[in-house]
Amino acid sequence: MIQIAVNRPATVNIHLLDAAGAALTPTQADGSAIANPVVKNGVMPDPYNFNDFAIGSTSILATPATTLQGHPPLTLTSAGQQYELDQTRLPSNGQGTLTPASGTLDLNYYYKKHSDTGGLLKLTVPTIDFGQQPLNLGIGSYPISSLTGSLVVTNQNTTNKSFQLSAQATTPLTNAAGQTLPGALGYQLSGTTVADLSDLVIIYANTNAAASDTTFNISNGWWQASKPQTGDYQIGGPRLQINAVNKPAISAGKYTGVITWTVTNGL
Structure with a gap:
């Protein structure tokens, strides 16, 4: 028993x-x-x-x-x-x-x-622009308007190419007056699943320890294959998330924020 x-x-x-x-x-x-x-x-x-x-x-x-x-x-x-x-x-x-x-x-x-930890892990990050939006922007999920640079991991570890990449909005979208849009930065993981970047989230993992590649362009996977890197074709990556909490806080002005990317050795 x-x-x-x-x-x-x-x-x-x-x-x-x-x-x-x-x-x-x-x-x-x-x-x-x-x-x-x-x-x-x-x-x-x-x-x-x-x-x-x-x-x-x-x-x-x-x-x-x-x-x-x-x-x-x-x-x-x-x-x-x-x-x-x-x-x-x-x-x-x-x-x-x-x-x-x-x-x-x-x-x-x-x-x-x-x-x-061995080897060399290097991370190159892009600048993300969600474009100009109207003051009466509705509740919803909005794609990247333009991307400058790419999100690239370089892994020169000779014995283990596996790694994990995580992201967190360490500075929320904030205007010149110091007003913030809490929870407005998200990351589209797959399909319609968008993770809130208010907390650290694993957004990518390379589990192939024996991979021959040393360079991994993560942001290439944010778009449909062979399509322009514009909002209409975005299938992953950072998104602007407007919800019932942050919508009332929207005011005129330019908002900027910071996403901190962290790459670590995997299994």
Whole structure:
């Protein structure tokens, strides 16, 4: 007979460790501390998956304590040193069902110093323009008007060409008066699925570790094949998202924002 506790509280402690197993002291971009371990709460027998690196998945730092899905931050800073998640050492129990006998589950995730990850990862980013829009712009999703440059990853790692690319709107669309359009920057992942870039989102992954290519033009995939790179043919990439929350905030003027792209070594 197998007994499973039902509706019993469970806690997941997600430990962020260096390669030797020592706890890191991670900080946010503004220098504020990130709690380590990251604590998530659920009830048995809830399913969980903290090894979720699928396109569209988000960091556990950006989700509520009751969200049992996502992945540890792909990169972090501890004591002034940049680290990258070592995806070759993911915990085997990083995905499963909350059934620990003690009511507490500890998961260990290991990080390498950025200088130890090997090879050369380089990122070139474009300037994106959503064009001139009317003040009475309706609720909807709007394509790129023009693109200057390309989003290109160069990976010269000789042993592993896999990598992941994530994006986050680190500065929302803001006009000269300091007025913002929250949640107005999104990323079209596939079909009609558009992720909100208010939080870090994985938007691309190359899983072919033995790829012969060293250059990956990500933005070429934003458009229909053999078509002009104009809004009518956009099938992926950044989009202007107008919703019931930000539409009332639209006022005359030029809005600018920043999307931060992060490339990390993959599996």
